[in-house]
Amino acid sequence: MTAYIIRRIGEGLITLIALSFVVFGSVHLTGDPARFLLPISAEHDESVYEAQKAAYGLDKPFIVQYWNFLIKAVRLDFGNSFTARRPVQEILLERIPATVHLAIAGTILAIGIGVPLGIISAVKRDTILDRICKAFAIFGMAAPQFWVAIMLIIVFAGYWGWLPGYGRGDITGWFPAWNQIPNMLAHLILPASVLALAIIAAIMRLARSAMLEVLDSDYVKFAQVKGMSDRVVIWRHAARNALIPVITFGGISLAGLLNGSVVVEVVFAWPGVGLMLLEGVLSNNFPQVEGAIMVSGAAYILTALVVDILYGYADPRVRMN
């Protein structure tokens, strides 16, 4: 098992280094921020331009810039944002809680709704309820996030005024005060629902097919023949076994959501890493883009690593292979 863990950690590090190179290289293809950020009165004033390039360290060879970036990135130092003029690390620390809150809410919502629906769909196989659930799953996967988000905003925030359609309320950081929790939850519902929708659909289908397989197994039939109640059969025996792949998928989904959903964060003005990334891209803000992607990528790799290791513990065949 130890060898397996070491191998997986090594793979994770290699992936991270490859990601850093791709990110660093690709943002440098998007243009010259030193030129872009010059005031109009100094556009192509070469002395100001050269000084600005030097100030950003962009006057050095690409490979030197990359090495400097890599060395600093190890310490989570991504330099100063070109626009906000403060450390990207500081901005990330402000934005990560928002993204994590949203990701967790989305995952809880997805599992909380997807699993029961999947089980209901399996238990009520080929009934109208099953068909409704399947239709919902197809809709959830097919509907574009931005469209769903806008519809929810128009209906729930605009016409009905039940829920806020933008922002995070007055919440900053990780832990809101007790009296802020209702406000925080109110702001979370719509964006988390949109994030959850596609995952609900996937989880539902996964839970349904796993449940169907389990319900058809001999031990479930045996339990029923023994006269056990349906409740015990479904929840104690069938669901427990059926939900293993669902939980794994939920973990990977959480890792995906931790990357920050640019679409959902932009539409809901949710001040997370996704919105930060977009702001960085729009302003040729290299450090901000690099910081956002590296942290998101690292979060994904780390979560996937943890899931893999846990899976290795749970299923010896994985680590043997």
Next chain:
Amino acid sequence: MELKRFMNVRLLATFGLAAGMITTVACSGASEAPAAPAPATPAAVTAPASSGSDSAAPTAMPAATEPAAMAESAGGHVNLLVTNIGNGKFDPLLTEGEDLKFQRIFQVALVGGAGGSELVPAVAKDWSVSEDGKIWTFTVNDGFIKAHDGNVITRDDVYFNLNSRVGAEAFELLDSGYYEPRDVALANLIEGVSKGPGDDQVQVNFKTVRLDFAFNWSENSQGASPMIVPEATMRERAGETGFEGYETDPVGIGSMKVEDFVLEQKYSFEKFDDFFWTTENGFSEDRSVTFDTLTIEVVPEPAGRLAALRSGDAQLIEANINMIGDIDSIDGASIAWQKESSYNWVVYVDCWQEELWCFPVEARQAAEHAINKDDIVNGLYSPESVNADSWAHVTPNSLGWGENLRPRAFDLDKSYELLKSIGYGGANGDDGTDANGEQISFTIYTWEAGDLPLLPDLAQMYKDFWTDGLGWDVNVSVGDAAATRQAWNNREYPGDLLVRTNEGRYDGTSITQGGYLNESIAWRAVDNWQNEPWASNTTPVVQKGLSDLNPDTRSASYNAMYEYLQDQTYWGDGFNTNVPWGLGADVASYEPWRLVPYVTAIWTLKLK
């Protein structure tokens, strides 16, 4: 059977629980919404700001909100939702972004503005430029302008603001690492800042002629660098390299003070009771706000801003012409038009190069005559949102505009005649070839712009006019704004066209200077002007136009210069746009200034 019954009970319980939770949270969320303004005694209605420049007759404009008949009240809260808020810095020189909206809520510039064009006293009560156009003298309203922290503005404070942003101290702050090289670009052009000659005066001495400095250090300019902060306030907030402490404890002299903020996202303000801009202090109007508090928050998605307006959560939202129908559909909501706030800038790129199809002026003029502007205004846009009455940045209320600058008439015969005169277009001027018989082919570069929607569609219409009317082979390329601008700067589009937006402006000195005189600016229209047939005219005409210091003749000089430049057609005839602001049902009126694209004249916003 038992299983089915069990599942039904579970199903109902699950959904019931979920519905209950959502309702509970929704109700508690609703209770967090800002309360409706309480009825209060109607405040005295302040006269609207001066209409500004009278240099030109305004064009027909859409009716703005009618405030007169509506009851207004003092107090209350304004929630303002905007598309972006810049980089979130408070230091006036370091703040940057397209709109700098929050700066204008709690700061006041050295020179005041009125209606986006006229300059009026503010911190400076008077200003003048020397005969050689190099030395600006500002006389300060010394001793009664209070900052939010109790400090009082004096001549020394104004000196500090100028000296630390464009004077000697700016270079010290550059050396310390507080400023970046781009921050001192203007300071590079200045000889020095000094106190005097009078006890209440400050002088700025430029190395070369600089006629728009008062305008650029006024509320009408786009940047925040002219905002005045007491020296003591800034010094108290000194950090390792500069004034870092100011970012966590910002203080201004404006009508509202900063109460709270989440950087780059949300800023809350409270009315400042000692605001100086009142009739009691000798100003022609009272610019105090009539509401108590204001929150400005970034909501990039239009649907989010509209929903907030519809639900009563927002009182004022930044809109665009695509949102007009939605705003109209909201009970009690209305629109305030910010007139001439942006313009459509059509650039015939690098056409001073002899080998390009657009080198002969007649080719560019022919292109202009082939565009049916009425079709664009009435078909693509609407007359209330877009006006086809300007050339480049020169819109009806800007300096130097005149009837002679209206766009050229749609006249294909004129286009053919012009093309034939230079050997283009074959026998009839319409076969799309140049003088060598080769197909004229170029690309229109553009991007999606928030302030002027449908730019790609506009470019497509240009393409259709030129393809169908003149037989030219035209492509449209829609890209990223920053990348396209950069490629233009890098001279990657010779012989192509750029169709873009730009902020409206009263004084077009800097853009004209940059485009036609400044050899260090890459996007200038005439790079190697000696090569163009009109070389003996262009530079002297621009130099003459821009050097007129006499306020009585300046507009006429600019007009003559612009008329010449329009005829040259390195920049095409364009449109200017009126940008709508959505007002909530509880807003009685708001009168944003024209010729600027950002939040202005917030004191004119009155709640019902």
